[in-house]
Amino acid sequence: MATQRLTKQRKAITEALRSQENFKSAQEIHALVNLNGETIGLSTVYRNLTEMFEARDVDMIIGTDGESQYRLCSNGHHHHLTCTNCGLAIEITGEALEVWAKQVGIDNGFTEIAHTLEITGICRACKNT
Amino acid sequence: MATQRLTKQRKAITEALRSQENFKSAQEIHALVNLNGETIGLSTVYRNLTEMFEARDVDMIIGTDGESQYRLCSNGHHHHLTCTNCGLAIEITGEALEVWAKQVGIDNGFTEIAHTLEITGICRACKNT
DNA sequence: GATTAAATGGGAATGATTGTCAATAAGCCT
DNA sequence: AGGCTTATTGACAATCATTCCCATTTAATC
Ligand SMILES: [Zn+2]
Ligand SMILES: [Zn+2]
Ligand SMILES: [Zn+2]
Ligand SMILES: [Zn+2]
Numbered sequence: 001m002a003t004q005r006l007t008k009q010r011k012a013i014t015e016a017l018r019s020q021e022n023f024k025s026a027q028e029i030h031a032l033v034n035l036n037g038e039t040i041g042l043s044t045v046y047r048n049l050t051e052m053f054e055a056r057d058v059d060m061i062i063g064t065d066g067e068s069q070y071r072l073c074s075n076g077h078h079h080h081l082t083c084t085n086c087g088l089a090i091e092i093t094g095e096a097l098e099v100w101a102k103q104v105g106i107d108n109g110f111t112e113i114a115h116t117l118e119i120t121g122i123c124r125a126c127k128n129t
Numbered sequence: 130m131a132t133q134r135l136t137k138q139r140k141a142i143t144e145a146l147r148s149q150e151n152f153k154s155a156q157e158i159h160a161l162v163n164l165n166g167e168t169i170g171l172s173t174v175y176r177n178l179t180e181m182f183e184a185r186d187v188d189m190i191i192g193t194d195g196e197s198q199y200r201l202c203s204n205g206h207h208h209h210l211t212c213t214n215c216g217l218a219i220e221i222t223g224e225a226l227e228v229w230a231k232q233v234g235i236d237n238g239f240t241e242i243a244h245t246l247e248i249t250g251i252c253r254a255c256k257n258t
Numbered sequence: 259g260a261t262t263a264a265a266t267g268g269g270a271a272t273g274a275t276t277g278t279c280a281a282t283a284a285g286c287c288t
Numbered sequence: 289a290g291g292c293t294t295a296t297t298g299a300c301a302a303t304c305a306t307t308c309c310c311a312t313t314t315a316a317t318c
Pocket of ligand 2: 077078098
């Protein structure tokens with residue numbers, strides 16, 4: 001397991017993530033961090049976000065353009081309902097879905113079954129604009 | 130609407146897709162096409178795959194590394210159960226899931242609701258190796 | 259304060275994807 | 289068949305997110 005030193009860079013990145021409601025790309029996080037006076041390297045932001053994701057401290061999704069996006073999330077397995085217009089991201093859970101997905105795998109002889117699911121749409125606020 | 134000329138390049142790309150069971154990246158398709166003697170430009174492969182995807186002639190998914198992958202698929206909305214080891218891709222449909230996903234959106238005031246779902250695991254053949 | 263390995267930064271390298279535009283050729287007309 | 293028009297191609301440049309590299313910095317411990 002990698003040693004985890006509490007560097008000011010890591011603090012700043014965590015802080016930036018905390019200030020954001022929705023998913024942000026590594027580049028956006030980098031820009032946010034450097035707005036607050038700090039001057040943190042892009043490599044450092046990428047490294048830390050990757051580590052935080054592997055440690056399950058942040059959620060990561062791959063956007064439609066292939067860009068990775070990060071967000072602080074509640075613990076445990078869940079999915080998201082996101083507005084494609086404003087980025088609003090709502091956490092979703094569905095036990096029936098979880099069971100169904102696993103069963104589909106089992107029925108086909110698969111093991112180590114996992115899944116990804118994202119629901120998208122236009123939120124109420126954006127629709128009334 | 131764009132005119133669709135039946136070029137030999139387009140035929141070759143379609144042929145390469147037809148010969149493949151699983152999802153392949155644009156670069157892989159390009160390599161496949163050029164194996165068969167033809168010499169087709171990489172740009173052409175990208176252009177055609179994009180067009181074919183927009184015309185719903187092929188499925189496209191974004192891999193974990195952000196790379197786009199393409200495959201000829203049956204018509205209609207469906208998902209995939211893919212083996213992370215050998216790439217085997219099985220088409221999946223689930224009416225209950227479709228209804229549930231849409232309802233989740235509706236319950237949260239969303240419109241123009243869509244979703245993506247991918248199930249992954251290790252297939253039986255790969256497990257017994 | 260001294261020590262030491264983890265962590266940083268910044269600039270280069272990678273690699274997929276897109277853009278450019280002159281040259282080519284599919285489909286159509288005669 | 290030959291010619292015309294314009295969609296399409298292809299070689300290369302350009303873009304852009306992400307990863308690499310490595311000398312320098314610094315958090316943590318004593
Ligand atoms: Zn919205
Ligand atoms: Zn789930
Ligand atoms: Zn499919
Ligand atoms: Zn579906």
